[in-house]
Amino acid sequence: MRSIQSIYLCGLGAVGATYAKAFLEFASGSLKVVADEGRIERYRKGGVYLNGERLDVEYLAPSNEAPPADLIIVAVKQHQLDEAVELIAPLVGKDTIILSFLNGIESEEIIGRRCGMKHLLYSFVVETDAVKAGNQIISTKTGIVVFGEEDSSAGSERVTAVRELFEQCGIRHRVPDDMIREMWWKFMLNVGANQVSAVLRCGYGGFVQSPHTQEAMRMACREVVHLAATRGVSLRDEDIEKCFEIFGRLAPEGKTSMLQDVDAGRRTEVELFAGTVGRLGRELGVATPVNDLLYELILSNEEM
Ligand SMILES: NC(=O)C1=CN([C@@H]2O[C@H](COP(=O)(O)OP(=O)(O)OC[C@H]3O[C@@H](n4cnc5c(N)ncnc54)[C@H](OP(=O)(O)O)[C@@H]3O)[C@@H](O)[C@H]2O)C=CC1
Ligand SMILES: CC(C)(CO)C(=O)C(=O)O
Structure with a gap:
C-alpha cells in the first residue's frame, strides 16, 4: 500500500497556509512549498503568518534539484495557475498525485494538459473562512477537502493514500460517490x-x-x-x-x-x-x- 511521504504545496495563501500548518504539525518533515525565487526571498524575509504564528516552512525553488513528490497540492488563484503549472511540472514523477484546491471546474484539466491527467484526483475545499491580507492569514475554520477519482473512488489506492494522510493530519475530508x-x-x-x-x-x-x-x-x-x-x-x-x-x-x-x-x-x-x-x-x-x-x-x- 502506498503512503504519502513528501508533499509539495504551490500557493501559500489563505487556503494553502491553512493546510501547510496541518502538515507541519502532523506530518513533520514532509512539506515543501514550491515557489519562484522572488516569492521565496519575500517569504523568507517577511515570513508568512497564520493566525499570528510564523509558518516555519521549507521552500523549493524551480532551479533546485528535487525528487518528485508523492503529493502536489496547487492552491493559487486562477490567473496564477499557468505559472504555477510550469513550476510543478518538473516535480511530477510516475506516481505523483496532484490535487487542485482552486475553485471552478476546469483547473484539473489545465494542470492535466501539462502534467498528465492520470496524476490528478478531483478536489475542492468548502466551509472555510480563510482570509489573507499581505503576509497575514487568518483562518478559524479549516474547511473540508472533498476529493476523489473522476469515476469511482471505491478501491482507489491513491484515494486511500490521501485519505490516510488527511486522517493523520486532522484534515476534515469527504470522498463522495459522484465526484x-x-x-x-x-x-x-x-x-x-x-x-x-x-x-x-x-x-x-x-x-x-x-x-x-x-x-x-x-x-x-x-x-x-x-x-x-x-x-x-x-x-x-x-x-x-x-x-x-x-x-x-x-x-x-x-x-x-x-x-x-x-x-x-x-x-x-x-x-x-x-x-x-x-x-x-x-x-x-x-x-x-x-x-x-x-x-x-x-x-x-x-x-x-
Ligand atoms: N479563500 C477562501 O476562502 C477559499 C478559496 N478557494 C479557492 O482556492 C484558490 C486559492 O485561493 P486563496 O488561497 O484564497 O488565494 P490567495 O491569494 O490567498 O493565495 C494564493 C497564493 O498563491 C501564491 N502564488 C501565486 N502564484 C504563485 C507561484 N507562481 N508560485 C508559488 N506561489 C504562488 C500567492 O503568493 P503571493 O501572495 O506571494 O502572491 C498566494 O500566497 C482559489 O481558486 C480560490 O477560489 C476555495 C475555497 C475557499
Ligand atoms: C465556499 C466558499 C464560499 C468559502 O468556503 C468559497 O469557496 C470561496 O470563498 O471561494
Whole structure:
C-alpha cells in the first residue's frame, strides 16, 4: 500500500497556509512549498503568518534539484495557475498525485494538459473562512477537502493514500460517490455566492438574512443547473438551498474569496465563474443572462 511521504504545496495563501500548518504539525518533515525565487526571498524575509504564528516552512525553488513528490497540492488563484503549472511540472514523477484546491471546474484539466491527467484526483475545499491580507492569514475554520477519482473512488489506492494522510493530519475530508457532480455543485455555489457577494459587498450573513440576496444567488445558480444538465450532471433546487445551510454555519461577517479580492483591490476570479458560465452557455446553446450581467458588473468594478 502506498503512503504519502513528501508533499509539495504551490500557493501559500489563505487556503494553502491553512493546510501547510496541518502538515507541519502532523506530518513533520514532509512539506515543501514550491515557489519562484522572488516569492521565496519575500517569504523568507517577511515570513508568512497564520493566525499570528510564523509558518516555519521549507521552500523549493524551480532551479533546485528535487525528487518528485508523492503529493502536489496547487492552491493559487486562477490567473496564477499557468505559472504555477510550469513550476510543478518538473516535480511530477510516475506516481505523483496532484490535487487542485482552486475553485471552478476546469483547473484539473489545465494542470492535466501539462502534467498528465492520470496524476490528478478531483478536489475542492468548502466551509472555510480563510482570509489573507499581505503576509497575514487568518483562518478559524479549516474547511473540508472533498476529493476523489473522476469515476469511482471505491478501491482507489491513491484515494486511500490521501485519505490516510488527511486522517493523520486532522484534515476534515469527504470522498463522495459522484465526484463530478460535487464539482459542479461547488461551482454552482461559487457562481452564486462569490459573485453576488462581490456585487452587493455582503458577508455570509446576507445569504442567511435577506430573501432578496438569496433570490439573486438562486438566479445565478439556476444557469449552472441548466448547463450541468446539458453535460449529464443532475443538480436540483435543493442543492442550491443546501448552500444557505452552509452559510448559516459560517460567521455572518465572513467573506467569500471574491469579496475579499474586491475589498483588497485585487483581481477577481470572475473568469472562473461567470466567464466559464458564459463561455459554456455559448458552446452548449444555453442562455446565461444573469451571469453575463454579473461578469460585466464585476469587471467594471475591477476597472475602477
Ligand atoms: N479563500 C477562501 O476562502 C477559499 C478559496 N478557494 C479557492 O482556492 C484558490 C486559492 O485561493 P486563496 O488561497 O484564497 O488565494 P490567495 O491569494 O490567498 O493565495 C494564493 C497564493 O498563491 C501564491 N502564488 C501565486 N502564484 C504563485 C507561484 N507562481 N508560485 C508559488 N506561489 C504562488 C500567492 O503568493 P503571493 O501572495 O506571494 O502572491 C498566494 O500566497 C482559489 O481558486 C480560490 O477560489 C476555495 C475555497 C475557499
Ligand atoms: C465556499 C466558499 C464560499 C468559502 O468556503 C468559497 O469557496 C470561496 O470563498 O471561494
